[in-house]
Amino acid sequence: MNDPASDFTVQMINGETIKLSDLKGKVxxxxxxxxxCAPCLIEFAEFPEKILEPxxxxxFILIAISRGEEKERVQKKMSxxxxxxVNFNVGIDPDExxxxxxxxxxxxxxxxxxxNGIIKYISIGNSEGNVDNLATEIKKLLxx
Numbered sequence: 236m237n238d239p240a241s242d243f244t245v246q247m248i249n250g251e252t253i254k255l256s257d258l259k260g261k262v263x264x265x266x267x268x269x270x271x272c273a274p275c276l277i278e279f280a281e282f283p284e285k286i287l288e289p290x291x292x293x294x295f296i297l298i299a300i301s302r303g304e305e306k307e308r309v310q311k312k313m314s315x316x317x318x319x320x321v322n323f324n325v326g327i328d329p330d331e332x333x334x335x336x337x338x339x340x341x342x343x344x345x346x347x348x349x350x351n352g353i354i355k356y357i358s359i360g361n362s363e364g365n366v367d368n369l370a371t372e373i374k375k376l377l378x379x
Contacts, residue, residue, distance in 0.1 A: 236357060240265070240348045241336040245300055245326035248310050253326065256352065258296060262376045263348040264369060266299040267334055268325075270312035274361035275343040279321045281366040287323060289370065293377050294350070300326040302334045302342060347372045350379070
């Protein structure tokens, strides 16, 4: 924590490309997940209400990156999740290059990065209240 976030460029499933260093001035939540990871999907179910909706008109962006999976598989899973209200763009990291810059171990893993590109909060796993904690950390940075 309090380290500069490593820059990366991620391909999103809608074809868009996002480069982290282009997001200076915004609070960024980088979330690593996988289609086979049940805790990740449970966390995703809370994102619309607790993360995306409250911060939609703020300088905030969620970059959820699927770890080690191909685009087709990720697109299929996101299509399935839409019926549960989970409808947001996600990135893919099929070779785990971005993951290797940031993390090891278990999924889900999230990094809250401040407006200057500094990692301010890291969350591992999805225990009770986890998404609430992420929202609190994001809110703290947005009021600065």
